[in-house]
Amino acid sequence: MPEHKPLILVTNDDGITSHGIRTLIDLMKQLGNVVVVAPNSPQSGMGHAITISYPLRLYPTDIFPDVPAYECSGTPADCVKLAKHHVLKDRAPDLVVSGINHGSNTSISVLYSGTMSAAIEAAIEGIPAIGFSLNDFSRQPDFNHTHEHVLSITRNVLERGLTKGVALNVNFPSRSSAPLQGIRICRQARAKWQEIFDERRDPHGRRYFWLAGEFINSDPGEDTDEFALSQNYTSVVPCQYDMTAYETMQQMSNWNF
Amino acid sequence: MPEHKPLILVTNDDGITSHGIRTLIDLMKQLGNVVVVAPNSPQSGMGHAITISYPLRLYPTDIFPDVPAYECSGTPADCVKLAKHHVLKDRAPDLVVSGINHGSNTSISVLYSGTMSAAIEAAIEGIPAIGFSLNDFSRQPDFNHTHEHVLSITRNVLERGLTKGVALNVNFPSRSSAPLQGIRICRQARAKWQEIFDERRDPHGRRYFWLAGEFINSDPGEDTDEFALSQNYTSVVPCQYDMTAYETMQQMSNWNF
Numbered sequence: 001m002p003e004h005k006p007l008i009l010v011t012n013d014d015g016i017t018s019h020g021i022r023t024l025i026d027l028m029k030q031l032g033n034v035v036v037v038a039p040n041s042p043q044s045g046m047g048h049a050i051t052i053s054y055p056l057r058l059y060p061t062d063i064f065p066d067v068p069a070y071e072c073s074g075t076p077a078d079c080v081k082l083a084k085h086h087v088l089k090d091r092a093p094d095l096v097v098s099g100i101n102h103g104s105n106t107s108i109s110v111l112y113s114g115t116m117s118a119a120i121e122a123a124i125e126g127i128p129a130i131g132f133s134l135n136d137f138s139r140q141p142d143f144n145h146t147h148e149h150v151l152s153i154t155r156n157v158l159e160r161g162l163t164k165g166v167a168l169n170v171n172f173p174s175r176s177s178a179p180l181q182g183i184r185i186c187r188q189a190r191a192k193w194q195e196i197f198d199e200r201r202d203p204h205g206r207r208y209f210w211l212a213g214e215f216i217n218s219d220p221g222e223d224t225d226e227f228a229l230s231q232n233y234t235s236v237v238p239c240q241y242d243m244t245a246y247e248t249m250q251q252m253s254n255w256n257f
Numbered sequence: 258m259p260e261h262k263p264l265i266l267v268t269n270d271d272g273i274t275s276h277g278i279r280t281l282i283d284l285m286k287q288l289g290n291v292v293v294v295a296p297n298s299p300q301s302g303m304g305h306a307i308t309i310s311y312p313l314r315l316y317p318t319d320i321f322p323d324v325p326a327y328e329c330s331g332t333p334a335d336c337v338k339l340a341k342h343h344v345l346k347d348r349a350p351d352l353v354v355s356g357i358n359h360g361s362n363t364s365i366s367v368l369y370s371g372t373m374s375a376a377i378e379a380a381i382e383g384i385p386a387i388g389f390s391l392n393d394f395s396r397q398p399d400f401n402h403t404h405e406h407v408l409s410i411t412r413n414v415l416e417r418g419l420t421k422g423v424a425l426n427v428n429f430p431s432r433s434s435a436p437l438q439g440i441r442i443c444r445q446a447r448a449k450w451q452e453i454f455d456e457r458r459d460p461h462g463r464r465y466f467w468l469a470g471e472f473i474n475s476d477p478g479e480d481t482d483e484f485a486l487s488q489n490y491t492s493v494v495p496c497q498y499d500m501t502a503y504e505t506m507q508q509m510s511n512w513n514f
Binding site for chain 1: 449505
């Protein structure tokens with residue numbers, strides 16, 4: 001734990017009024033000084049999008065009476081950038097936490113997830129970061145069963161730090177009658193969405209499509225985040241922003257160009 | 258090379274009217290049957306965003322007289338999903354190519370890049386894929402010097418395939434008086450954008466910010482994409498969608514929760 005009270009930046013992708021971020025703010029206040037910079041509208045599925053073709057707005061808000069907070073018109077990654085380079089330009093945060101997302105971000109969802117893009121953005125900046133997600137997509141899920149694990153994982157990161165370039169992707173099972181089994185360090189499952197496009201006609205007779213689908217886990221491994229969640233464990237996947245496929249690099253050395 | 262003429266899906270993130278996609282279509286016609294599904298507006302910086310809160314539009318267009326083409330209201334990742342599950346639902350493409358992007362996508366830009374998100378999306382679907390980018394952000398860059406390398410890299414992928422879950426991130430130096438030196442297999446450089454937010458006032462006196470900044474390469478390695486480009490080589494980085502930091506997983510096994 002740093003000797004000074006740690007400065008913790010809280011953001012999310014469901015927007016600044018969501019229940020998940022409020023839960024996370026309340027928990028982080030037990031561990032440090034909290035500043036919030038979060039999107040002013042839902043940004044689910046935004047992946048690692050950044051806003052380069054439009055200007056960004058950033059306004060202070062008093063919706064959390066005793067916590068400095070700003071709402072931003074941009075994506076979660078924009079929020080982290082604006083926080084670091086503008087709001088907190090005199091003192092970089094010791095930790096960035098994102099969430100708690102309404103809905104899980106296991107497996108390849110890490111690529112689509114605005115929650116995790118905020119954490120990865122912090123990792124790029126060399127700041128330890130954690131994305132928290134709950135496997136419950138409802139607007140008012142019960143977060144109570146996650147509190148102890150949020151605090152325990154965050155305390156570990158504040159005390160031990162994280163490898164540079166790595167952020168944690170934490171997913172909680174939804175509330176059930178059984179208590180959580182524990183916390184497991186996992187790898188990202190090889191699973192994917194089996195998309196279905198729901199084709200409809202608008203009131204003007206023009207065709208449109210809704211992206212829908214079903215999550216398919218074809219990975220039998222018992223060391224994956226999906227497996228941990230299915231067993232009522234909290235999953236923790238360390239994620240790196242280096243996407244190089246080093247083994248394939250070796251294999252390609254004999255290609256003829 | 259597959260025995261039948263390969264079916265090649267072409268997309269991009271600069272939008273269907275850009276010069277880069279036209280160049281790529283013309284080159285791919287030499288190698289197979291081409292279908293285009295591309296965004297109807299620029300999508301730069303969209304990362305791996307997908308459209309889940311709005312419906313998608315998809316319209317056929319005849320702007321490429323002899324090539325079936327569709328313009329889509331969504332992101333590059335949406336285009337690949339709609340192509341696979343709707344436009345090409347009876348026969349999956351043998352290859353997905355994205356680009357040629359107006360601007361480089363080396364190093365961590367792979368995370369922000371719509372060009373590469375289309376390729377990664379294809380990799381998730383088990384389809385070999387390549388993202389092509391030119392280190393020239395102008396609207397009408399000269400692509401002529403890239404043609405030979407685009408064809409050579411694509412032929413290699415059609416003949417040899419790619420490891421499942423891997424897509425290639427190809428970057429070309431901008432046109433110069435010297436011919437390209439060759440093609441190098443590289444890793445993603447550890448570089449980042451040093452952001453600066455340009456603060457302005459709108460005509461109503463309200464503050465807004467433009468995201469701007471400078472690209473800083475702090476990676477001294479000579480095996481990186483950034484180094485290859487600086488030496489007038491075309492860089493090829495195999496990228497995987499598994500973001501698990503396996504070494505960190507090991508290190509975390511002694512954490513106390």
